Amino acid sequence: MSSRPFLIGALLAGSAGLVGFGAAGRQGDAVEYTDFGQVRTPTEPAFVAAVEPPSAAPIKEFRIPITHETIEIAKGVTYEGWTFGGTVPGPVIRVREGDLVRIKLVNESPMPHSIDFHSARIPWNEAYRSIMPGEDIEFEFTARDPGVYLVHCGTPPVTMHIMQGMYLAIIVDPKEGWGRGTKVDKEFVIVQSEFYAAPGEGGSARRADWKAAMGKDASHVVFNGRAFQYKAHPLQVELGDRVRFFVVSAGPSFRSDFHIVGAVFDRVYPDGNPDNALVGVQTYTVPAGGGAVFETVFEEGASGVGLYPFVTHAFADAEKGAVGLIQVTDPASVVAEPAPEAR
Numbered sequence: 385m386s387s388r389p390f391l392i393g394a395l396l397a398g399s400a401g402l403v404g405f406g407a408a409g410r411q412g413d414a415v416e417y418t419d420f421g422q423v424r425t426p427t428e429p430a431f432v433a434a435v436e437p438p439s440a441a442p443i444k445e446f447r448i449p450i451t452h453e454t455i456e457i458a459k460g461v462t463y464e465g466w467t468f469g470g471t472v473p474g475p476v477i478r479v480r481e482g483d484l485v486r487i488k489l490v491n492e493s494p495m496p497h498s499i500d501f502h503s504a505r506i507p508w509n510e511a512y513r514s515i516m517p518g519e520d521i522e523f524e525f526t527a528r529d530p531g532v533y534l535v536h537c538g539t540p541p542v543t544m545h546i547m548q549g550m551y552l553a554i555i556v557d558p559k560e561g562w563g564r565g566t567k568v569d570k571e572f573v574i575v576q577s578e579f580y581a582a583p584g585e586g587g588s589a590r591r592a593d594w595k596a597a598m599g600k601d602a603s604h605v606v607f608n609g610r611a612f613q614y615k616a617h618p619l620q621v622e623l624g625d626r627v628r629f630f631v632v633s634a635g636p637s638f639r640s641d642f643h644i645v646g647a648v649f650d651r652v653y654p655d656g657n658p659d660n661a662l663v664g665v666q667t668y669t670v671p672a673g674g675g676a677v678f679e680t681v682f683e684e685g686a687s688g689v690g691l692y693p694f695v696t697h698a699f700a701d702a703e704k705g706a707v708g709l710i711q712v713t714d715p716a717s718v719v720a721e722p723a724p725e726a727r
């Protein structure tokens with residue numbers, strides 16, 4: 385508690401609080417307020433996977449609107465989805481171990497929905513109950529368990545609500561940090577999920593195929609909501625960077641056998657708890673409804689300059705879209721284009 389007055393003082397001075405996924409804050413108190421109805425995660429040209437550290441605010445409030453939207457699940461393939469905050473996946477929520485997290489869920493859609501935080505220890509029948517169109521619900525929990533977690537709609541049939549796009553990742557940063565004090569240079573969130581998309585009538589946006597979902601016959605398996613988007617727009621890393629990946633499997637039914645071609649993970653933290661450290665890992669399975677933190681280094685002579693695919697190593701799933709690229713560049717070797725007369 386001794387650091388709390390300083391913290392509040394820092395926030396009063398406006399020196400903290402507004403970092404992380406473009407949060408809008410209220411200055412003058414120790415509460416960081418983010419309205420995901422106002423702050424929408426960019427999805428073009430690709431869903432923004434890079435994440436910033438959490439702010440120092442000890443209380444973090446989030447307003448999450450539920451909306452039905454036409455989304456793009458692969459290049460040129462639209463789908464009638466259901467969302468938290470207007471995108472699939474929904475916005476990343478990032479807090480610190482010990483923070484008080486306040487949620488206000490607002491149902492702006494025409495049917496019942498709910499929200500289930502795997503990071504919370506809270507009665508299901510109260511916090512996670514379904515709310516009707518036009519209703520809202522508020523609850524709070526202390527983020528006491530560090531890690532990376534799935535958040536999803538739990539309204540029956542849950543398979544349908546998840547396959548429609550109702551999920552996001554929450555990161556709870558450990559008090560002492562990940563990696564036993566190791567600093568990373570870049571951090572990315574990767575949410576794997578699958579769609580079961582049947583053609584819409586007359587060429588309109590695709591719709592849910594319940595029979596395919598029950599048979600686990602996915603049409604698309606995706607990272608951050610769209611097939612192959614990071615193949616077209618690779619994640620950018622610089623030579624020497626230590627990189628941390630927060631990987632969550634939203635499902636509804638598939639797990640992710642997460643692997644980077646041409647790299648070995650120095651550390652994997654199942655569920656994202658630093659006490660769970662594994663070392664020297666090639667592939668690690670993130671179960672449906674689970675998360676894990678992965679770290680590796682891209683350095684000269686070991687995963688240096690070049691391209692590195694990241695995949696689910698269940699390759700029938702990768703073929704359906706769960707493939708991306710990491711591009712490692714050396715800023716020191718980038719030479720300016722010679723002037724035309726010097727050529």
Ligand SMILES: [Cu+2]
Nearest residue numbers: 497498537545
């Ligand atoms: Cu729902």
